[in-house]
Amino acid sequence: MGGKKIRSFLQALGRPIVSFVINTGYFTRFVAVSVYNCFMPPFYLKLFGKQFLNMGFYSLPVVGLTTLFAGMVIAIQTYSGISKYGAESVVATVVLISVTRELAPVLSALMVAGRIGAAMAAEIGTMRVTEQIDALVTLSANPYRYLIAPRVWAGLIVMPLLVLFGDIIGIFGGYVVSIYKLDFNPANYINNTMNNLQLIDVTTGVVKACVFGFIIAIMGCYHGYRSKGGAQGVGEATTNAVVSSSILILIFNYLITEIIFSR
């Protein structure tokens, strides 16, 4: 009796571990094959252009709005937290650093993960369950090169551009609040911002953006590619793509920050 209980306990313990190991194996292989195929011809430039436009141009409003309000909020919070000590001049610097290092890359990536990661998973997932991916193979087209490589390249190139755009809008948001709400001197604010602007702040954001862009594209593609079971499977793939890429974005944000700034 006792032996049976121990056995079923061990089985219950082992099943998720085995499934985790299997999924990790599948994922690692998927990433390796995808990266390899990103560098192998043929390169589908038209498909890359389509993804670039979708992920980049059409994400401008959502990234702009997010970073604008983030910059505005940071300006007010910094002022209300620090004004007691008479350090209003710090506001420009805090807005600059927090927007370029953290807020623009992380918030933009989370928004793009929701917008584009989900769309990638849904599109590729639908192609999987309707046998369109099998059809690609039978027509001698490599699905990794045709579907995944253009999305990964778009993620790697578009996210840094979006973050640079977000940097400008976020700092502008802080400026607007500081000038029109907190009655700062515009020339002083701009001077403070320019004097404190350092290359490392912007490059950190851009490095993060590259990593986040890769994460969004690869997670969207992976969950879509492995989806099965019709509409429900595609729905699950979409959710998993957004949740997993969001979590990975937050984890990698910490790791990159730790590597660059903990000296």
Add this chain to the structure above:
Amino acid sequence: MSENKIEIRNLYKTFGKKKVLDGVDLDVKKGESLVVIGGSGTGKSVLIKCIQGLLIPDSGSIKIDDEEVVGSHKDIHHKMGMLFQGAALFDSLSVWENVAFRLVENSSVSRSEARMEAIRVLRQVGLAPDVADLSPAELSGGMQKRVGLARAIISKPEIIFFDEPTTGLDPIMADVINDLIIESARGLGATTLTITHDMASARKIADRIAMLYQGKIIWTGTVKEMDKSDNPYLKQFINGRSHGPIAVEV
């Protein structure tokens, strides 16, 4: 050179604990139209996917033109065309781009030439040139099947696979598709392998029929031999009876 276009020996494929193919042996002769019949879930689609390299069998051998394809990295798809059950048209492309996909992606044909060729093949399968610029979603099921057929035959393949070609179509449209399958295969002199459970379709297009049951080919023969056969499994299947040796999983 063997007279077989496709030779399958001892093919095994399992998914988890489920044995889907349990030692399949099957030959398809050059220029022949072989139809594999069998109930839903008997592994017909898995068989066709193994031949095309979409699934990797656990063990066994598949030879096409005497060349082993299991474990081979050689591109064999240029010899093949496939009509999928749901047509599997790319919904991001127009009808003509679907049909001409292989020409545009894999050869030096210009887009305008590829479009002309796509329209010619669309006409061959009974579709007017004005559907060429539509999106696949705007077409009916029967029209989608025709476009799928056009896409399968445009590169003049030596082997064409048909996965449940008449499923989901009304009987008249199903017969139209059967006729198109016969015409296009004859026109190209292609070897065809069809999987279906539609017996009217099987009788019409088959030179030879093979029955798959519990992962094995349990019977092969011509349509005439099928009608005379005493095989109880085959008889139950072709007569569509719920009682007999084939137990229906409910």
